[in-house]
Each structure stands twice: as structure tokens, then as C-alpha cells.
Amino acid sequence: MMVLQTPNRFKLDNSGKRIVVDPLTRIEGHMRVEVNVDSDNVIRNAVSTGTMWRGIETILKGRDPRDAWAFTERICGVCTGTHALTSVRAVENALGITIPDNANSIRNIMQLCLQVHDHLVHFYHLHALDWVDIVSALKADPKATSALAQSVSSWPLSSPGYFKDLQIRLTKFVESGQLGPFKNGYWGHAAYKLPPEANLMAVAHYLEALDFQKEIVKIHTIYGGKNPHPNWLVGGVPCAINVDDVGAVSAINIERLNLVSSIIDRCIEFTEKVYLPDVVAIGSFYKDWLFGGGLSGKSVMSYGDIPEHANDFSAKSLKLPRGVIINGNLNEVLPIDHSDPAQIQEFVTHSWYKYADESKGLHPWDGVTEPNYQLGPKTKGTKTDIKELDEGGKYSWIKAPRWRGHAVEVGPLARYIVGYAQNEPEFKEPTEKLLKTLGLPVSALFSTLGRTAARALECEWAAHQMRYFQDKLVARIKAGDTSTANVEKWKPESWPKEAKGYGFTEAPRGALAHWIKIKDTRIDNYQCVVPTTWNGSPRDPKGNIGAFEASLMDTPMADPEKPLEILRTIHSFDPCLACSTHVMSPDGQEMAIVKVR
């Protein structure tokens, strides 16, 4: 192959130098990217492969559906609560179980809390260092840093003395040789654009966010009974409400409601005064680096989430937008039906699984997960040590999910694009305001920077929504409604002999759904399609490339030996997998290693 046009309109050229990312293992959550660059070091072909968890059905088959959440909660260390919520929704959908309004509010607060926590931690602790140069921060003038901080926000921690102390602490840390989280950076890379003062300000907020994130998750402890693995319940939430209670260990009383309330206030303040101003300040130095859009300007999907009304999952009730946009047509948002076998399908033509007929996709209710590890004829290396993948053959442990045959991007940017297209003021107005502040056109949204900015906007939105549902909950409790669970259909004897259902959420990193089949009160089949399956998907039978692959296309690299641009763009998706990147020379010799999350 020299040049190939994909149906989703990307021009692939794999004739140039190949850059390889990470050794391929089946270790949970590792991924690898291979790209070809042309003589100007511009990416002309991208291949993404992952080793996601797989085969949850093997573990869940024959178990009690009411326990499925506890298993799915363990799939991943960062998507914990959202998997559990998706699971209880799937079981409730299958068995026709409704939940009380208070349970809906508490679940929404839990889910929104996860969004706020995950977005904040993603930006400061997993992504910021793709934009912020720690070493450069050591050269900053604390007075100038203070002036910069005060010009962008009224956040009180901004004195010259504060930044000077921090700089001394940071210098000691760096000089001790224990770089810890900072040790894998490409410090001094040409793709870093911030002045030292902006870098120092960002590092200060990195540490403040690290401290603050611990407060946010206390909400999970209060409503989930415990952390780090909160409890969930089919039919509602497992916490009892007793406002007058003072002694009981686990009941929600006034004191606990007030604690949640004060944490929500602090979330709103931190997002508005620290996170968003930082994104604007950093973004203003990267306005001309608008690469990484990939599928976002073409096809995006959001299932929607955060039901206003308990048990109503219609687009109207869901506060996060629901719908699909295809081929960049923002004038039409198409409806989604999780139960329609013609809509969501998973393909395995390029994945290490076996179907009876691999030209066709399977709807998750009929999903099959049978491993078939074989490599294409052009693979370089061996089955246990792959030097270069052959993307013409099977090349990933991730299946290729498609919506009516289309590859789509999911995540905060997809949600904001769908909300924007639907003219929802809650999503459109903040987006336009941010673009105006940065002096950028709407088209700038379709980029790595756009993905990072949408996440920050959503974090602020989610913090305010937590306030909304907390107030709603308290008002109902004051009116005398303390119901948190519906146990009418708790007993398996009340269930039909066979049932099937689905549940969906918008996880911080994108659309997540579980499909369940129940037979004789036990799980018969269980399939999860997770956000990183959508974004990290390999090619499909028609040759459409997935969102990670598309996002890397046409990006110029300052130095292929230090692939900062690849990391920046892949990180902007908040992939739920840690990955190490190995950059190899054309003869396969390892040149550099980088840790990625």
C-alpha cells in the first residue's frame, strides 16, 4: 500500500518511517501506537492497538445479576463507580425495576462527583504535563508568576511568596533525583510553548488539585457507604436516610448532607477559579496547535446521562446530551436505540477474536468473545515479540464497535459537540464564551485542545449539577420523603424466566453501556462496551479507522524520537489504560521509552 482513502475520509500512507509505541502484551490496559511519518515528520498513517480487559461474560455467567456491579466495579481502577452504575441500570432495565426519586438524585450526585474528580485529576495529573514544562518552572520569576495568576483569577493562593516557596520545594524535589511523577517528561521539548511563569502557576495548581481531589471523593464515602469501592444496589441506593439520626454508622443525616454540600461548593469554586482559568491561560499559548481533531469534526456519539426524572432515559430527561452526529452534519442529531440490533455492533475483522462470519458485526446481546491470536502476513517480529504490526490483518485486543457502521468519537468533546448542535444553552453558551476569550473560531473545537477544553467546561457544569441534585434531594427529604430503594422485585421468584436489558452512562471518558441476558435468575450473557473500545478501536471490515488513529493523522512532530505530540493527543481522550511508549528507529532498535496514561 502507498496511499489509501478510508470510507471515513482519511488518506493513509504507510510508506514513510514507522514509529512504534510500547511492546505488545496482554497486560490489562496497555496500549501501543504505531505511526508512519513522511520526510517532514508529519504523521501519515496511524495504528492503535490495545489490550483491554475482555471476556467479563466468562466470569459473570451463572452469577446472581444483583451482584454484577461488584464485579464490573473491579474492571478498572478509574471507572469504578460508573461501571457499577451502568450494571445496576442494566439489571433494572432487564427486570423492569424502577428506583425512587431520591435514589436517582444520589446516583446522579455520585456520577457527577466522579466526573468532577476524574476530569480534575486527568487534567492536572495525567495531561497537564503534556503542555506544562516542570523544569522550565524552576526558572520562573515568582513576582511575575503572581502577577500572571492574579490577572487570570481571583483565587487567593497567588502571592509572590507562595510561588517562591513552591519553587524552592520543587527545586529540592527535582535536585533530590526523586522526580516521581515528573521523571518521564520530555522537559525542554520544542513543542512546549508556555513561559516559565505559566509553567510555575500550573505546577502550583497541580499540587493544589492533588490535595483537593481527596476531599471530592468523600462524597462517594458518604453516599456509597465506603471508598475506594462504594456500594451499589439494584433498585436504588444502599444508604438509608435518617435526618434526625446522630448515632448510626451509615445513615445519611443532616450533618452528612451538610458535609456533601460544602464539598460541592468547593468543587464549584475550584473549577471556576483554578481549573478553567488555567485551561484558558495554557490554551492561549497553544492557539496555533490545533491538531488532533480526528473524528471529532466528523462523527461523534453521546448516550446521554444524568436523568432529571427517575427511570426516564429519554433524550428530554437526560441532562447530558444524547445523540449521534455523522459526517460532520451538525444540523442533524440522530437518535440512539441500545436495543436495536442494527445500531450498535462490534466487529472483529482486525481484532484478536473469532466470529463465524467476520464480515458482519454482532450486537452486544449476541456478543461473542472467543480469542483468536493471529498476525497478518506483513507483521515484523514474532507472536511474542512484535516489532511492527500488520494493520491489514488482526492487530488489537480491542473490538471495533460501530454505530450503524460508523466509527465515532466519544467523551466530553463528543458530548459538547452534540449539545452544541442541539442548541442547548448549557453547552453552547460556555463553549462560545471560551472560544471568544481565546479568539478562536468554532472549527478550533475539533482538536486536541478542544477535547481538553470541553473536559474543563464539563467539570464546571458537573459541579453545578451536583449542587442542583443535592438541593433537590434535601428538599424532598425535608418534605418527608426518605425512600432510597425499591425492593418490590428484589426476590428472584418475582422475575420472569428469561429477560434481557441494557444500561448506559456517560463515563468521564465517554459512552459506556452494559448488555445483560438473564435466564432462570442467573446471568446468561454479559457484555460491556467501554469508552476506550470506541475511541481506541482498530479498523473495521470497510477500513474505517478509529478515533485514536484518526486523531494522530496529519500531526507534525518536532522530534519523532520524543513523541510528545502523540502523547498529548492520545492523553486528551483520557484513555482508561496506562501505556508505555517505546519509540523505535526504523530497524527496530529502541530509542526512547515514555510512560503514558
Add this chain to the structure above:
Amino acid sequence: MPKILVLGTGNILWADEGFGVRVVEEFHRRYAVPDNVTILDGGTQGLYLVSYLEEADRLIVFDAIDYGLEPGQLRLVRDDEVPKFTGAKKMSLHQTGFQEVLSAAELLGRCPQHLTLIGCQPLDLKDWGGPLTGPVRDQIEPAIGLACELLAQWGSPAIPRSEPLPELERLLANDIDHFHYEMRVEPA
């Protein structure tokens, strides 16, 4: 009294990778500890664990560790050696996770003064949904023994319960406790 955190980390869905969690589960089932000791199932949680670390003066962590030894060998390392082992190239699958937690606590200036890692060399980390392998399962008991010795040295001895905890009060429930988790309809 020093505050002590007894932590188990790992993914119970990945065979021997679940070692750390299964040790704290069993320890908690059979032993009562004084109020200054917290027993925690950390799973694969990353930064969520920082606050627990910060509150602790001393840490005992159980984990599946690739020491390059024979499968099922148990090894205890302390203090400065701990980050070195959680940072070595071939480590347990969530190594970056826990190493990050340690360095985050350090960056905040609130890392426990004493760290003890009780690690077991795994045999199989790839068997999705699989049980602990025999050699690793056999080390749960000795690992608990090491922790008991340490706690006694630190003046906070664990006391054997007269009867094991009832199911509802255990660390893991909803069918993911060690016994029920390994009762499978079909082998992986």
C-alpha cells in the same frame, strides 16, 4: 500510638494479581486490630488512596511483585527499597498506580515514615477471571504471619478472633469474596 495502614492492592479479576487484596481480606476475617490500625482493600485504585496514606505513620502493603524469584516466593522489603520495587521495570500490573500514590503522598510532604512491602512472586497474571494459583494462595498464611509479627513489634498486635467474622461484616461481599469468586460455573 502510631497510625498504621494495612493495605492490599491488586486486581482480583487477574489471577495472582489479586494476592494483596486476598491477604487483607483473610487477615480482616480472622484478626481484630486495635483502633490505630486500618485494614484497607485498595484494589487498583490510584490517587483515591492518597488520603489513606497521608493519615498513616506506618504502612504495610501486600502485593503481587515480580522480584524475579520462583513463583510463590514471599519477600519483605522496607522503606527506601519499597519505591524501588514498585518502580522496577517488571512489576505488578498496577505498579505505576501505586508508585504514583507513593510519590504523590511524598510530593504533598505526607508519606508514611515507615513502609513495608510484603510481596509474593506471581505465577500467572494473565488468566482473566482465574483464581489465585496454588503457590501464591499458599503464601496468604505466611504473609499474614509476617504482618502480625510487624504489628506486634510496633506495639499494636492483631488479636485472633474467637470466631471468623460473619459474611456481612467482611471486607469483600456480593460474590467477589475469595471463596465465592472462585466458585465458577465454567472455567476460563
